[in-house]
Amino acid sequence: xxxxxxxxxxxxGADLRGLRPLALSLSTLQRHRGPDWSGVYESPACLLVxxxxxxxxxxxxxxxxxxxxxxxxxxxxxxxxxxxxxxDALAAPYAFTTGSDCxxxxxxxxxxxxxxxxxxxxxxxxALWDAEASRxxxxxxxxxxxxxxxxxxxxxxxWLASEMKALARLCPDVAAFPPGHVYDSHGGELRxxxxxxxxxxxxxxxxxVGPGELRxxxxxxxxxxxxxxxxxxxxxxxxxxxxxxxxxxxxFARQRVEDDDRSEAWYPRLHSFAIGLPGxxxxxxxxxxxxxxGTVHHGFTYAFDEGVDALPEVIRHIESYDVTTxxxxxxxxxxxxxxxxxxxxxxxxxxxxxxxxxGYLYFHKAPDARAFHDECVRKLDALHQYDCLRANKAMMAWxxxxxxxxxxxxxxxxxxxxxxxxxxxxxxxxxxALLREAFVGALPDEILWRQKEQFSDGVGYGWIDxxxxxxxxxxxxxxxxxxxxxxxxxxxxxxxxxxxRELFERxxxxxxxxxxxxxxxxIACSSPAAIAWDAAFAAAADPSGRAVAGVHRGAAxxxxxxx
Numbered sequence: 334x335x336x337x338x339x340x341x342x343x344x345x346g347a348d349l350r351g352l353r354p355l356a357l358s359l360s361t362l363q364r365h366r367g368p369d370w371s372g373v374y375e376s377p378a379c380l381l382v383x384x385x386x387x388x389x390x391x392x393x394x395x396x397x398x399x400x401x402x403x404x405x406x407x408x409x410x411x412x413x414x415x416x417x418x419x420x421d422a423l424a425a426p427y428a429f430t431t432g433s434d435c436x437x438x439x440x441x442x443x444x445x446x447x448x449x450x451x452x453x454x455x456x457x458x459x460a461l462w463d464a465e466a467s468r469x470x471x472x473x474x475x476x477x478x479x480x481x482x483x484x485x486x487x488x489x490x491x492w493l494a495s496e497m498k499a500l501a502r503l504c505p506d507v508a509a510f511p512p513g514h515v516y517d518s519h520g521g522e523l524r525x526x527x528x529x530x531x532x533x534x535x536x537x538x539x540x541x542v543g544p545g546e547l548r549x550x551x552x553x554x555x556x557x558x559x560x561x562x563x564x565x566x567x568x569x570x571x572x573x574x575x576x577x578x579x580x581x582x583x584x585f586a587r588q589r590v591e592d593d594d595r596s597e598a599w600y601p602r603l604h605s606f607a608i609g610l611p612g613x614x615x616x617x618x619x620x621x622x623x624x625x626x627g628t629v630h631h632g633f634t635y636a637f638d639e640g641v642d643a644l645p646e647v648i649r650h651i652e653s654y655d656v657t658t659x660x661x662x663x664x665x666x667x668x669x670x671x672x673x674x675x676x677x678x679x680x681x682x683x684x685x686x687x688x689x690x691x692g693y694l695y696f697h698k699a700p701d702a703r704a705f706h707d708e709c710v711r712k713l714d715a716l717h718q719y720d721c722l723r724a725n726k727a728m729m730a731w732x733x734x735x736x737x738x739x740x741x742x743x744x745x746x747x748x749x750x751x752x753x754x755x756x757x758x759x760x761x762x763x764x765x766a767l768l769r770e771a772f773v774g775a776l777p778d779e780i781l782w783r784q785k786e787q788f789s790d791g792v793g794y795g796w797i798d799x800x801x802x803x804x805x806x807x808x809x810x811x812x813x814x815x816x817x818x819x820x821x822x823x824x825x826x827x828x829x830x831x832x833x834r835e836l837f838e839r840x841x842x843x844x845x846x847x848x849x850x851x852x853x854x855x856i857a858c859s860s861p862a863a864i865a866w867d868a869a870f871a872a873a874a875d876p877s878g879r880a881v882a883g884v885h886r887g888a889a890x891x892x893x894x895x896x
Contacts, residue, residue, distance in 0.1 A: 334366065334367075334386050334388065334410060334411065334412070334456075334479070334725070334729055334734035334735075335366055335367040335383060335384055335385045335386050335396070335409070335410045335411075335495075336360065336363040336364070336366035336367050336383070336384040336410055336494070336495035336496065337381070337382070337383055337384075337408040337409065337410050337458065337459065337460055337481075337493070337494070337495050338356060338359055338360040338363070338381070338382040338383075338408075338492075338493070338494045338495070338499055339356075339379065339380060339381045339382070339408060339460040339462075339469075339471075339492070339493045339494075340352060340356060340379070340380045340490055340491065340492050340493075341378060341379050341462075341469045341490065341491045341518060342378055342379075342488075342489075342490045342491075343378065343467075343491075343518055344489075347377060347378055348377045349375070349376075349377060349378065349379065349380050349490075350375050350376075350377065350380075352380060353373065353375055353380060356373075356380050356382050357371075357373065357382060359382075359494065359499040359500070359503070360382040360384060360494075360499065362496070362498050362499045363384060363494065363495055363496045363498065363499050364384045365650075365729065365730055365731065365732060366384055366386060366410070366495060366496070366729045366732065367383070367384030367385040367386045367732070368384070368386065368732050369385045369386055369387045369391070370384075370385040370387070370395055371383065371384055371385070372385065372395050372396050372397055372408075373397075374397040374399075374406040374408070374462070376406075376462070376464055378467055379406075379462045379464075379469060381397045381406055381408040381460055381462060382408070383396040383397050383408045383409075386678065386729075386732055386734060387563070387678075388412065388561055388562065388563055388678060388679055388734060389412070389432070389433060389434050389560065389561065389562055390431060390432035390433050390434075390562065391562055391563060393431045393432050393433070394431045394432060394433035394435075394436075395431075396408055396409065396433075396435075398430070398431060398433060398435060398436050398439060399430065400428075400430075400439050400443065401428035401430055403464075404463065404464050404465050405439045405442070405443065405461065405462065405463055405464070406461070406462045406464070407435070407436070407438055407439050407459060407460070407461045407462075408459060408460050409435040409438065409457055409458070409459040410457065410458045410459070410479050410481075410495050411435065411455055411456045411457030411458060411459065411474065411478075411479045412434060412435075412455050412456055412457070412558075412560065412734075412736070413434045413435055413437055413438070413453055413454070413455040413457065414434075414454050414455045414557040414558060414560060414741070415452075415453070415454040415455070415557070416434040416435070416436075416437040416455075419437045419440075419441060419452060419453070420437050420440065423440055423441075423444060424444055424445075425444060427439075427440035427443065427444070434455075434560065435457070435459070438450070438453070438457075438459060438461065439461070441453075442461060442463070442470070447470050447472075447515055447517060447526075448526075450472050450515055450526055451526040451527065453474075454557075454741065454742045454743060455474060456474050456476075456478035456479050456736065456737070456740075457472070457473070457474045457479055458472070458473045458474065458479040458480065458481035458495060458510070459471070459472055460493060466519070468517070468518055468519050469491075469516075469517075469518040470515060470516065470517055470518070471483070471493055471510065471515065471516040472514070472515040472516070472526070473510050473511065473512050473513070473514060474512060474513070475512055475513035475526075475527035475742065476512055476513075476685070476713070476716055476717065476721060476737075476740045476745075477509075477511075477512030477513075477716065477717025477718075477721055478717070478721045478724075478725060478737055478740060479495070479725065480495055480496060480509075480652075480717075480722065480725060480726065481493065481494075481495060481509070481510040482494055482495075482496065482497045482499075482500055482507055482508065482509055482510060482849070483500075483504075483507070483508065483510050483516075484500050484503070484504025484505070484506045484507035484508060484845070485504055485505075485506055486503050486504055487505075491518075492504055493510065496652060496726070497509075497652045497841060497846065497849060498649070498652065498840060498841070501840070501841050501842070501843075501846055502842075504845075505843065505845060506845055507845050507846060507849070508845065508848070508849060509717070509718075509849050511523070511525075512527075512717050513525055513526060513527035514526065529746065529749070530750075531746065531749040531750045532710055534702070534703045534706040534707060534753065536750075537706060537749070537750055537751060537752050537753060538752055539752055540750050540751055540752050541751065541752065541755065542747060542748075542750070542751050544767075544770050544771035544773075545771070546747075547747070547748070547767070547768070547771040548771040548772055548775075550743065550744050550747045550748075551577070551581065551738065551739075551744055551771075552581045552584070552585075553743070553744070554738040554739070554741035554743060554744040555578060555581035555582055555585065555681065555738045556581070556585050557738075557741060557743075558681060558736045558737075558738050558741065559582060559585055559586075559681070561678075561679050563678045563679060564604075564676055564677045564678060564679075565677060565678070565679040565680065565681070566603065566604040566605060566606055566672065566677045566679075566680045566681075567579040567582050567603065567604075567605045567606070567628070567680060567681045567682075568605075568606055568607070568668070568680050568681070568682045568683070568735070569605035569606065569607050569619045569622055569623060569628070569630070570607055570615040570618070570619055570683075571607065571614075571615050571616075571617070571618025571619035571620070571621065571622050571780060571783070572615070572618065572683070572783060573683075573686070573692075573765060573768070573769065573780070573781065573783060574683030574684075574686040574687070574692075574739065575682065575683035576622045576626075576683075576776050576780050576781075577683070577686075577768070577772055577775070577776070578681050578682065578683050578738055578739075579603070579605055579622065579623075579626055579628060579681075580626055580772070580775045580776055581738070582603055582681055583603050583626045583627060583628060586602065586603040602629055603626075603627075603628045603629065604628065604629045604630075604631065604675075604677065605619070605622075605623050605626075605628040605629070605630045605631065606630075606631050606632075606633070606668060606671070606672055606677075606680065607619035607620075607630070607631070607632045607633070607668075608632070608633045608634070608635060608664050608665075608667060608668040608671070608792060609632075609634060609635075609664065609792040610634065610635065610636075610637065610792060610795055610796055611634050613634075613792050615792055616632050616634070618779075618780060618783060619632055620632060621777065621779065621780060622776065622777070622780045625776065625777045625780070626776075631671070631675070633667075633668060633671050635664065635667050637795060637796065637799050639667065640663045640664065640667065640796065641799075641800075641803065643663055643666060643667060644659070644663060644833075644836060645836050645839075646666070646730075647659065647662050647663050647666045647727070647730075648833060648836045648837050648840075649836075649839075649840045650662075650666065650726050650727065650729075650730040651666075651722060651723060651726045651727055651730075652722075652726065652837075652840075652841060652849070653718075653722060653723075653837070653849075653850050654825075654830070654833040654834045654836070654837040654850055655718075655719065655833075655850055655851065656827070656829055656830050656833065657719070657855070657858060658719055658722065658723050659833050660796065660797055660800065661723055662723045662726070662727040663727075663796075664792045664796070665723065665724070665727040665728065666727040666728075666730055666731075669727060669728045669729075669730060669731040669733045670731045672728075672731070672733050673731040673732060673733050677733065678732070678733060678734060679733070679734045679735075679736065680728065680733060680734070680735055680736070681735075681736050681737075681738060682724050682735045682736065682737055683737075683739060684716075684720040684721060684724050684735075684737045684739065684740065685713075685716065685720070685737050685739035685740040685745075686739045686765065686768065687712075687765075687858075688709060688712035688713045688716055688720075689709060689713070689739060689745065689748045689749060690709075690748070690756055690764070690765040690767065690768050691705055691708070691709055691753075691756050691757070691758060691764060691765070692764045692765045693712075693764070693857055693858050693859065694764065694857050695856050695857045695858075695859045695863055695866065695867075695870070696708070696757075696758055696759075696764055697758050697759040697764065698759070698863075698866040698867045698870070699757065699759070699863075699866060700866060702752065702753040702754040702757060703753070704866070705753045705756065705757050706753035707862075708859070708860060708862065708863050709749070709753070709756075710749075711860045711862060712860060713749075715851060715860065716740075718850070718851045719851075719858075721737070721740075724737065751767070755767055763782065763784075769781050769782060800829055801828075801829055803832075804827070804828040804829035804831070804832045805828055807828070807832055808828035808831045808832055812831060813825070813827075813828055813831055816831055816834075820834055820838075820847070821844070822844050822847040822848055822852075823847060823848075823850065823851075823852035826854075837850075854871070856870040
């Protein structure tokens with residue numbers, strides 16, 4: 334994972350080379366994403382700057398990646414997990430110049446054009462410059478795991494960057510680049526390259542996937558994403574999702590130890606990481622899961638005041654004022670610093686499972702399979718603004734890359750093709766039962782059937798309660814009443830939200846920046862649409878999972894009895 338920054342001027346006679354110092358200075362604002370090396374490509378019509386975090390081919394693979402003839406320049410933030418298969422399937426040999434997994438993008442473009450980008454399975458945001466055609470192509474992965482922003486300066490030049498902080502004061506129209514899209518400067522077209530039948534509920538009706546097939550597909554996804562030449566680990570909260578990732582990673586890490594001549598090296602031993610307030614539910618559950626899986630576990634604690642002290646920097650890094658995102662990003666940010674200090678550069682994480690399988694507690698109130706499925710699709714569409722943003726930016730604040738196997742495109746297509754009736758929870762059935770049943774025996778029952786805890790809850794209930802109390806003391810009733818005047822875009826509805834919005838505005842002023850953050854009411858991380866599932870949701874709306882804990886206790890008790 335890295336950062337990219339670019340500027341393009343399509344006007345005849347343009348010469349951007351004088352902007353190189355400005356581009357470099359803006360790129361330094363996101364150098365935490367790529368502390369290992371910096372690279373620049375310049376031409377009259379296009380400048381590209383790259384800050385590298387070396388994960389694959391650390392000795393080579395410096396960017397921007399150039400084609401052997403010098404005609405292509407590519408700046409990428411991300412990983413291409415199927416790069417070997419794509420390279421093997423090329424119609425003609427391509428002169429690769431590095432061992433980078435990302436160089437296959439140049440090869441695909443050179444032989445097939447931008448239509449081939451739809452075959453990439455990975456997490457990525459990239460800018461590709463074709464000097465001969467004077468053509469810029471910009472693309473972002475389908476789930477938006479890698480962040481990307483774009484906008485125009487006062488002279489109409491197009492700028493793009495991995496993080497908004499590089500463009501916030503330069504581009505008055507700064508916005509998030511849409512996931513699953515490619516921009517082509519030839520014609521100025523923005524086109525979606527990731528269309529899937531499963532987006533429509535009708536295409537999934539009657540589709541079944543056996544537990545063995547589901548399990549094998551997820552294990553393969555984890556295996557693909559263990560592609561690395563540097564020390565790695567897993568985030569292990571002790572919840573279902575992170576524990577399943579850890580279980581699969583542990584399986585393949587053991588195989589690597591047995592098959593690899595470097596079996597005495599540090600990193601084939603799987604290290605797991607957790608954080609929470611003293612006595613948090615996650616820390617206790619993570620210890621139990623790690624003991625069962627045989628990982629080398631590191632459980633860290635943080636004090637409430639340490640979390641509060643970090644809030645301004647957390648919000649500057651994650652570029653969001655969303656309440657749930659801020660709550661959950663803070664412990665993750667603190668954990669990333671600990672992980673970085675141990676020399677680890679990549680971790681596997683469990684984001685995406687709740688969106689695919691309807692794992693949030695409010696899904697118990699879904700009235701039917703269609704509503705359940707449609708909400709899953711809505712949640713996946715918004716994931717780049719929430720959990721993907723949190724996991725990527727909170728970890729990359731310290732140069733640690735987070736990979737998310739549940740969002741592997743191969744596994745995603747299989748899991749989202751399943752009839753939602755088979756995924757539904759409620760009436761005594763625990764959420765994500767289908768996934769749990771597929772992994773019977775892989776985890777202790779107390780972990781496999783553990784009730785859902787959102788990360789900001791699981792790190793310790795005192796975290797959220799303390800933040801609310803502190804906001805109550807910091808923000809007056811009069812300030813909150815005048816919030817719509819001060820913040821006309823997404824005015825905060827609570828004192829906690831007001832506090833975070835103030836911190837956000839220090840670094841990201843203006844309405845364009847404010848619009849990059851989603852708004853609307855939520856109950857335990859629901860979309861606004863799901864509020865209609867229960868009349869009580871509107872009155873009790875709060876992003877914490879505890880807001881709907883009552884709908885779940887019966888299912889959790891029933892699941893425990895079955896187990």
